[in-house]
Amino acid sequence: MHRLFIIFFLLVPGLLQAQVAPTASEVAVYEGLHKAAHAGDVSSIGALAAAGSDLEARDSRGRTPVHVAAFASQDDALRALAEAGADMNALEGQAYDVVTIAAVADDPDLMSLAIELGNDPGLVTSPYHGTALIAAAHLGHDEVVRRLIAAGAPLDHVNNLGWTALIEAVILGDGGPRHQRVVEALVEAGADRELADRQGRTPSVLAEAAGYVEIARLLRN
8 A cells, every 4th residue: 555545544544444254153153045155065055045045145244145155256156046046236234246255356257257147247336335346456456357347347437435446556556567457457448547536636646646657657658
């Protein structure tokens, strides 16, 4: 994180919130579809769904079985749940969907599968009213970013911090090769380089202030 980001969050304590995967103690008490989803037990998912188990049941943090499968990187379980009729656009307690969970985990194959199964890549997610693309750009998950762009994710969504994917790639990035590739992919796809943050700073201004020479060059050109 560079200095501007550190100062921002010092001024707004408690704002930073991350996804919360099921803990070992939560997993230990899972039953039914939640247990089967976490374990990747496809046969149990099919049997439970056929017997009328609630595909949208929530755990203590609002996770449905599809969220549990995503956090556990259980691709086959996710497919089985979707084929049984589970809502692929459900949001868990912190407003994350499967696509965003996979994007944050840097799991492009799981993310692509979720999109194939009907998860909208452009959903507004997270406590920041962002998108999976913004989250992936922030983290420098360049392959995820490329796949989201190809799937039609909105390039210029502005979250409730006033930041776009381009801005987050700069202000929350490290300026290294993966964030450079993220910025390059967004620019080539047509992301608006003139959309500024709430202080009127464009991505190129932020990149120059952070000393990210290559990113600044990509944004200028």
